[in-house]
Amino acid sequence: MNNDFCQKFIFEDANVRGELVRLNNSYQEVISKASYPPPVKKLLGELMCASVLLSATLKFDGSLTIHARSNGAIPLVVAECRSHQLVRATAHMNEKSLQSPELINNHDLQALLQDGKLAVHIQPKNGQQYQGIIPLEHNSLSACLEDYFSRSEQLPTKLIFSSEGDYTSGLLIQSLPTPADKEPVKQQSRWDHLTQLIQNAHPSEVLALPIERLLTRTFPSETLRIFDKKEISFDCTCTRERTLSALSAMDRSELKSLLEKKSVIVVDCQFCSTRYKFANTDISHLVSQPAHSSPKRTH
Template sequence: MSQNDQSQRFLFDNSDVRGEMVELERSYAEVLAKHPYPQPVAELLGEMLAAAALLCGTLKFDGLLILQARSSGSVPLLMIECSSDREVRGLARYDAESVKDGAGLHELMPDGVLTMTIDPKNGQRYQGIVPLEGANLAECLSGYFATSEQLPTRFWLNADSRHARGLLLQQLPADRLKDAEAREASWQHVTALADTLTAEELLGLDNETLLHRLYHEEDVRLFDGQPLVFRCSCSRERSANALVSLGQDDAERLLGELGGEITVDCQFCNQRYLFDGNDIAQLFAGGGSAAPSETRH
């Protein structure tokens, strides 16, 4: 298997269907390295990471895609961000004592809700919310598109704490096949073949081999891969802006309550930003936040 984290698009020449494949290893490892996730949580987080990367590959926008799942269970939050530059980060909140070995989606996230947010740099923010229904995350996402006005879309996702892989198929507007029955038959054919994929095949085969195994009787064009990387968007400046948004009185009150130093932690990457009294005074005097104060020890 390729060691390069990437998404890769493919097209069926004789039907109105396109696909996307994602393979994540290094970026997945970097996400998992930030917290001691139990295996079931790590695997679910990997599936959601692959799903977000697949979705970014199908959208034409400049901005951020956010997948967020919430529940009342042992995993109250899963959150993945994938930018249009294919930079990903993710986190999960969990109760380690109640996470059981081998637990699946509905054991970890009962009564869950899935939210997909598209936040373009220019333009209107879009958000869709659906229940986490289905046997697994792939079925939940497929159901999300089935109940929306989007094009019919199916997902296949797997992760094993080392690799996270995903396959997406999407029906395109009528072009090569104008007849409705022929379009439906073609869609059912390509999705039925994808349903034969085992977890071992999806996790273990390179993209070209996987496509050949599924669709060797079809004319399929595989495009060049697009790299994916882990990158956190946190910064000292953004942390400072969050403190400024509190207002000077509240920031100074918080500084006193915390013994003269405010710590802002990034939940995604565990980076820590420290602000003392001189930093806070500098912020509200308009001096900026590019570097810690000279009194920092």
Template sequence: MSDDQTPATADIIQRFLFDGSDIRGEQVTLADSYREVLANNPAPAPVQQLLGEMLAAVALLSSTLKFDGVITLQAQGDGPVPLMMAECTRHKGLRGIARTPESGVFELGNDTSLAGLLGQGVLAITIDPDQGERYQGIVPLDQASLAECLEAYFSQSEQLATRLWLAADGKRAGGLLVQALPKQLVADEQVNAEQWDTVVALAHTVKSDELLYLDHSQNLYRLFNEMAVRLFDPQPLAFSCTCSESRSLNALAQIKREELYEILTEQQHITIDCQFCNQQYRFEEPQIRALFDNEPPTVH
């Protein structure tokens, strides 16, 4: 992007439909929210770029949430970056993390592809509603890109034709999704397939810089000016961490009290650091003992 170009409005997600067809789309652009995540995840550029793609992808996937809750995208493998995770709430709060090895030092080789960073592993998509049952789908990290892994997930788990294009450059992240809907408007199979092939072919011409720096309406017009596209109002996204003192206490309550008391004996307090936002929660002995006040004593 040249200096005289105006960057696209960022930290928004925008839905669109193709009139006269059973196809929907979403476009997202992130800037401030992406930079806030990176501020808590110092890492080499290839890792930051992949984390940006994860954030853009999970924002796009959040459009499927019809209830209060969180959708999580987690990649776990045996590569130099053992774990990468991004989350988005229905209310469009984003957070993410790239976990370093135990040494805390990244040692990347020349291969900075998806496989080069994450190695062999799995990609999990988890939908966690505030009320109701948790759902998780898992696919192997056996495709060339994150977008292709997600496409495989939709094909296998959701059985919905879905295509994604993702980009990130350490400053901005963006993504485009098009998805076939259950047939309502077009009953003819051949017409339906032709419309889908046309949309995918046009979307496939998108360039990374356009995803990152073009205004949504400009980009969608450039891609689909031959079609009738209905653009909905954009929704804002922002970095938001769901950590809290009560959640941290709940996490401690899952640990055996003998282990917690041993830590208290050694340190006089217990601290929990949020890896997403670096917030630190410190708990003194009375707070820890209160967790177990109503528990029956352990019988040996």
């Protein structure tokens, strides 16, 4: 049974939208790929939920990726949500740093992503891509995203993430632009009231309570309209061709030394662990070709 879904709702008499996401099967698929320690597991869950919540407003086919790179204990962590609610995620770890007394069981985002950069990348199937930098100025992903929405998008947002075991969940409310016929002051006071109320949502309720009960308990006396659930699944886009293309983008001296050492080049997809094997003789011609990423305008 697939327990993974997202579900939108709106407040009938406030210009505010909301969404709940819950992931179990897809989260399990991601965290079972490596022995991630608790802080990495939690961050992967939060990023997966965030990628679903952020992609909910996109009106086109494509993908939304949130990724962080750092010089710290987690050099790379990435979560992607594609159209039709297909998700995948992965993290690279510096296991020694994660075992250090300062970081063991430390969930502080800035400590885990030291000197890091957090960004959202939107790639429509057709059309121009967009990249936004999410300032890493807070110690939780929810606070960083709230800041990003209010500063870059002018959309005040509140987020609660919750993870336990194989379950991860996110609850979002977002104030929409004030329509021309509405008073901004009134909208602000409604928003302030709802942000007070969402603080009362207990993480265990966000994780497991049926949505109707969760919303009634969190926002009593608010009239809400809840839309149908949308199913979410784990899915990876890797193919043999894409893996070959990644190999052809490798630094030529690195590729050459790899080919000198091995008769079969094995590449495991970091998202789904699918193993791709290339015979040395199948790819040796790449060495004499320019790397994919090198500028083609020299031709």
